Amino acid sequence: MFQDNLTDLLENVQNGALSITDAVSRLKTLPFEDLGYAKVDHHRSIRNGFPEVIYCEGKTTDQIRGIFLVLMRSENNILATRASSENFAGVRQIAPNAVYYQQARCIVVNPVKKNQDANHYIAVVTAGTSDIPVAEEAAVTAETFGNHVERIYDVGVAGLHRLLAQLDRLRKADVVIVVAGMEGALASVVGGLVEHPVLAVPTSVGYGASLHGIAALLTMLNSCASGISVVNIDNGFGAAYSASLIIKEIMNGCQE
Incomplete structure (x- = not known):
C-alpha cells in the first residue's frame, strides 16, 4: 500500500499532473506501512523533524525487529527506547551495527554522527x-x-x-x-x-x-x-x- 501510493505520487509529478510543492505536501500525509501489529509512519521526520521512535515496552522482540526492518529501509539513527538486553539480542540478528546503551535502555541502529556544534x-x-x-x-x-x-x-x-x-x-x-x-x-x-x-x-x-x-x-x-x-x-x-x-x-x- 505504501509503495503503491508513493509510486502514484511520483508518476503524477513526472507527467506534470502534480507540482513539486503539492507533492511535498502530499508526502506529509502519505499512508503508513501496515504490519498488522504496527503501522509504521515513514514520513514522521517530514512532519515533525525527527523519525518515528520505537517504544519497546509491551512489544515482543519479533515485533520490535519487524519495525526495525521497515525503518532500516529509509532511516539512519533509528532509536528504540525502554529496550531490554533480550530485545537488543534480537535486533542485532538483523542489524549487526546496532548499539545498546544499557543504562538508558536504548537501542540505536544505523548510527550516524551528525555535525554536532559544541557551542550549542x-x-x-x-x-x-x-x-x-x-x-x-x-x-x-x-x-x-x-x-x-x-x-x-x-x-x-x-x-x-x-x-x-x-x-x-x-x-x-x-x-x-x-x-x-x-x-x-x-x-x-x-x-x-x-x-x-x-x-x-x-x-x-x-x-x-x-x-x-x-x-x-x-x-x-x-x-x-x-x-x-x-x-x-x-x-x-x-x-x-x-x-x-x-x-x-x-x-x-x-x-x-
Missing part, C-alpha cells in the same frame, strides 16, 4: 546518581537526534556547592534538562540560575512519600522559577525530544 549544546543534569538511568535516556535520545550533550550528574540540593561549581557549563547550555526524584527541588534551583529553557523530568526515585515520582512532579509543576516546563515521570525521552526541537530552531535561526 543540551546540558543533562541529575540530582543524584539514582536518577542517571532516566538522564541517560534523555542524553542518548538527544545525541541520536544529532545534538551535542554535556552530562552534569549528582549535583542535587543536598550539596548545592556541587551545582554551583558547574554554573558556567549550565549557563552556556542552550537548553537544560533537569532530572530529579525525591522532592524534585533541583529544577527550581536551576531555573533561578539560567536564562535558557529548563525542561524538568521528575523521576520515580525516592522513599514512600515520594509516591513513585508524584511528589517530584508536583514540586516541578509548582515551581516559582520561570521558564520551567515539565514532562511526565521518568520521561527522559520526552524531555530530549523537546530540547532537540528547541536546538533545531536555534540552529535554523543561526543559518538565516
